[in-house]
Amino acid sequence: MSQSTSPEWYKSAVFYELSVRTFADGNGDGKGDFPGLTSRLDYLKNLGVDCLWLLPWYPSPLRDDGYDVADYVGIHPDLGTLEDFKVFLREAHARGLRVIGDLVTNHTSSDHPWFQAARRGPTLPDGSPNLYHDYYVWSGTGQEYPEARIIFTDTETSNWTLDEQTGRYYWHRFFSSQPDLNYDNPAVVEELLSAARFWLDLGLDGFRVDAVPYLIEREGTNCENLPETHAILKTMRRMVDQDYPGRLLLAEANQWPEDVAEYYGTEAEPEFHMCFNFPVMPRLYMSLKKEDTSSIREIMDRLPAIPSFGQWATFLRNHDELTLEMVTDEERAFMYASYAPDPRMRINVGIRRRLAPLLDNDRRRIELLNSVLLALPGSPILYYGDEIGMGDDLSLGDRNGVRTPMQWNAGLSGGFSSALPSDCFFPPIHDPVYGFGRVNVQSQEQDPSSLLRWTARQLELRRQHPAFAHGDLHFVDSDNPAILAFTRTTPDETLLIVSNFAANAQACTLDLSAHQGRTPVTVSGASHLPPVADGRYPLVMGKYDYYWLRLN
Numbered sequence: 001m002s003q004s005t006s007p008e009w010y011k012s013a014v015f016y017e018l019s020v021r022t023f024a025d026g027n028g029d030g031k032g033d034f035p036g037l038t039s040r041l042d043y044l045k046n047l048g049v050d051c052l053w054l055l056p057w058y059p060s061p062l063r064d065d066g067y068d069v070a071d072y073v074g075i076h077p078d079l080g081t082l083e084d085f086k087v088f089l090r091e092a093h094a095r096g097l098r099v100i101g102d103l104v105t106n107h108t109s110s111d112h113p114w115f116q117a118a119r120r121g122p123t124l125p126d127g128s129p130n131l132y133h134d135y136y137v138w139s140g141t142g143q144e145y146p147e148a149r150i151i152f153t154d155t156e157t158s159n160w161t162l163d164e165q166t167g168r169y170y171w172h173r174f175f176s177s178q179p180d181l182n183y184d185n186p187a188v189v190e191e192l193l194s195a196a197r198f199w200l201d202l203g204l205d206g207f208r209v210d211a212v213p214y215l216i217e218r219e220g221t222n223c224e225n226l227p228e229t230h231a232i233l234k235t236m237r238r239m240v241d242q243d244y245p246g247r248l249l250l251a252e253a254n255q256w257p258e259d260v261a262e263y264y265g266t267e268a269e270p271e272f273h274m275c276f277n278f279p280v281m282p283r284l285y286m287s288l289k290k291e292d293t294s295s296i297r298e299i300m301d302r303l304p305a306i307p308s309f310g311q312w313a314t315f316l317r318n319h320d321e322l323t324l325e326m327v328t329d330e331e332r333a334f335m336y337a338s339y340a341p342d343p344r345m346r347i348n349v350g351i352r353r354r355l356a357p358l359l360d361n362d363r364r365r366i367e368l369l370n371s372v373l374l375a376l377p378g379s380p381i382l383y384y385g386d387e388i389g390m391g392d393d394l395s396l397g398d399r400n401g402v403r404t405p406m407q408w409n410a411g412l413s414g415g416f417s418s419a420l421p422s423d424c425f426f427p428p429i430h431d432p433v434y435g436f437g438r439v440n441v442q443s444q445e446q447d448p449s450s451l452l453r454w455t456a457r458q459l460e461l462r463r464q465h466p467a468f469a470h471g472d473l474h475f476v477d478s479d480n481p482a483i484l485a486f487t488r489t490t491p492d493e494t495l496l497i498v499s500n501f502a503a504n505a506q507a508c509t510l511d512l513s514a515h516q517g518r519t520p521v522t523v524s525g526a527s528h529l530p531p532v533a534d535g536r537y538p539l540v541m542g543k544y545d546y547y548w549l550r551l552n
């Protein structure tokens with residue numbers, strides 16, 4: 001099956017994020033692996049996604065679920081062998097699916113041989129310089145860069161930790177088990193580029209690049225988004241453009257619109273092809289509880305123009321907490337009160353819950369947010385299990401509650417593994433509402449009205465109308481803040497998306513004066529609405545209703 005050959009394939013792709021460790025276990029040891037994932041590729045193909053984003057698969061002590069890398073050019077032994085990876089990639093490509101990995105640039109694990117070597121101090125016993133010491137960021141006092149915030153606020157009290165062996169402090173923006181690499185050292189840049197090359201040479205289609213704002217530290221700044229950081233990332237892009245054209249770099253920069261847009265670079269000096277739209281994500285949830293969508297429009301209007309090669313990555317949930325870094329203090333308090341009533345649901349600056357439980361397992365709200373996700377500008381990224389409405393497990397620590405095994409069927413361990421649930425890497429969810437006995441792929445495949453079948457249909461409709469991927473965005477004025485309306489326009493078609501974020505039926509009048517004389521028809525072609533006569537278009541919508549319309 002052929003893939004899109006356009007170098008800008010990512011602009012029309014739907015992405016699917018998954019963890020190999022929790023997706024499917026091929027050898028029955030209770031841990032997901034590449035052979036297991038390979039055996040489930042037909043499922044992903046049939047769902048209608050185009051590109052898989054795999055969470056870190058590298059050897060790691062797993063103190064941050066693999067974001068603590070101990071070897072950039074290996075496979076964690078639990079997940080299989082390099083040969084298993086190659087087979088997986090070949091089989092994915094054979095089905096027309098692309099695959100991107102996760103490049104953890106900012107830091108390594110403290111178990112990484114580089115850090116272990118660095119701990120021998122700046123000078124080796126024979127008096128020669130220890131080149132690895134300079135791979136990391138050290139201090140004699142641990143007092144530098146006081147303006148840099150702490151990101152993992154629930155665990156860390158400082159970005160410096162004393163290394164007993166050297167008697168010096170090392171810098172870390174995340175867990176103390178994740179020492180930051182020193183990007184002022186050109187050897188470090190070379191190491192990371194060479195690691196990226198290793199996977200790109202095997203045919204990988206690109207990377208989501210982790211935690212990019214924090215590469216460089218400078219006194220007197222908050223050590224985020226510095227020009228020197230951008231310069232390094234542009235070097236990475238130059239390598240990709242020169243040697244791997246058509247591969248993708250996607251930036252994880254959890255920043256305000258003006259700062260995140262900088263990660264695209266410019267037409268002349270490009271940086272990333274895609275960046276996550278972190279700012280819009282919490283506002284989708286906030287709009288539901290407030291029954292007021294103005295914050296969505298405001299934040300989308302605030303996104304700066306991006307270079308022609310650029311595309312946003314939109315998402316509702318991922319493997320981390322629902323981050324509340326890109327909201328005001330007042331909005332954060334509102335979000336916690338609305339979506340995290342139990343203190344166990346809160347972690348760091350966010351909420352550690354999955355999509356379905358966040359939305360009270362309300363099918364209408366789940367459909368509504370997904371329909372907006374698929375219609376907003378950007379390439380949507382679905383998080384594994386959300387397409388069947390999986391739940392979370394608050395008894396698991398850190399963010400692991402949203403990383404439980406994929407629920408394939410009602411059998412032992414939900415079809416994830418032939419091992420007993422107690423022997424699985426994380427226990428499969430088995431509660432009466434979200435457990436695998438009730439929520440699983442097999443039963444939803446057989447049920448035409450399931451969330452899974454709905455999701456596949458929406459992806460198919462999205463594919464049939466390229467304006468969802470490529471159309472210009474124009475918000476349509478609505479006299480009812482609960483109703484969000486916008487158009488997506490290409491030279492060939494105009495789509496009108498109308499969504500009711502309220503828990504009750506709502507009436508509104510849309511300003512469609514730019515579209516007088518046209519007739520809104522549902523994108524499936526099934527129903528015609530009254531034509532747009534004088535431009536003022538009255539509409540009544542049921543609770544959490546959404547319309548995907550084409551203006552004929």
Ligand SMILES: OC[C@H]1O[C@H](O[C@H]2O[C@H](CO)[C@@H](O)[C@H](O)[C@H]2O)[C@H](O)[C@@H](O)[C@@H]1O
Binds near residue numbers: 151319321325348
């Ligand atoms: O590798 C360290 C972490 O990097 C990513 O973190 C991001 O997630 C944080 C919340 O969990 C977020 O606040 C921060 O802005 C991000 O950089 C990665 O997605 C994490 O899983 C990982 O722990």
Ligand SMILES: [Ca+2]
Binds near residue numbers: 026027031033078
């Ligand atoms: Ca296994």
